[in-house]
Amino acid sequence: MAFTAPNRARAREIVERYPFKRSAVLPLLHLAQDQDGWVTPEAMEEVGELVGISAAQVLGVCSFYTMFKREQVGGLVVSVCTNVTCLVRGGPELYEALRARYASDDDVFVEEVECLAACDTAPVMQVNYDYHSRMTPETAEAVIEEYKSGKRTRRGISGGRITIAGSDR
Numbered sequence: 001m002a003f004t005a006p007n008r009a010r011a012r013e014i015v016e017r018y019p020f021k022r023s024a025v026l027p028l029l030h031l032a033q034d035q036d037g038w039v040t041p042e043a044m045e046e047v048g049e050l051v052g053i054s055a056a057q058v059l060g061v062c063s064f065y066t067m068f069k070r071e072q073v074g075g076l077v078v079s080v081c082t083n084v085t086c087l088v089r090g091g092p093e094l095y096e097a098l099r100a101r102y103a104s105d106d107d108v109f110v111e112e113v114e115c116l117a118a119c120d121t122a123p124v125m126q127v128n129y130d131y132h133s134r135m136t137p138e139t140a141e142a143v144i145e146e147y148k149s150g151k152r153t154r155r156g157i158s159g160g161r162i163t164i165a166g167s168d169r
């Protein structure tokens with residue numbers, strides 16, 4: 001089962017808002033991620049059933065947007081840009097170094113993302129969607145360790161929501 005009973009009722013309400021059921025895919029994916037912290041395969045199946053498309057089509061939508069997580073993530077989501085400007089300024093090397101460094105750390109989820117729109121300060125990474133510019137593997141690790149130790153305030157990630165000081169962003 002994917003949605004809880006209250007969320008299934010909510011999902012049906014969401015679908016009713018749209019003249020074309022499939023237009024409800026994005027809000028339903030947000031609902032699924034809010035519930036479980038990520039979009040489970042069961043949730044993709046159920047979203048597909050609710051809007052009349054296949055789970056593979058739902059996966060196609062889900063995998064297009066990096067804000068939707070298709071696996072469980074830790075408390076720190078580290079997003080490393082490897083798009084063109086970051087690519088030529090060490091983004092891929094930064095991504096590989098951080099992936100290797102935190103491979104066995106359940107608190108840190110390292111992901112590769114497309115352009116973060118801060119190309120003039122490449123290579124760029126985000127930690128829980130806060131920007132960090134001109135990173136090297138060493139400076140990036142130092143920043144992440146500051147979040148881990150509490151020297152930097154981490155935004156909380158609850159389901160699909162980012163919160164800080166108790167307020168949703």
Ligand code: FES
Pocket residue numbers: 081082083084085086087114115116117118119122123124
């Ligand atoms: S290419 Fe990395 S921020 Fe634009």
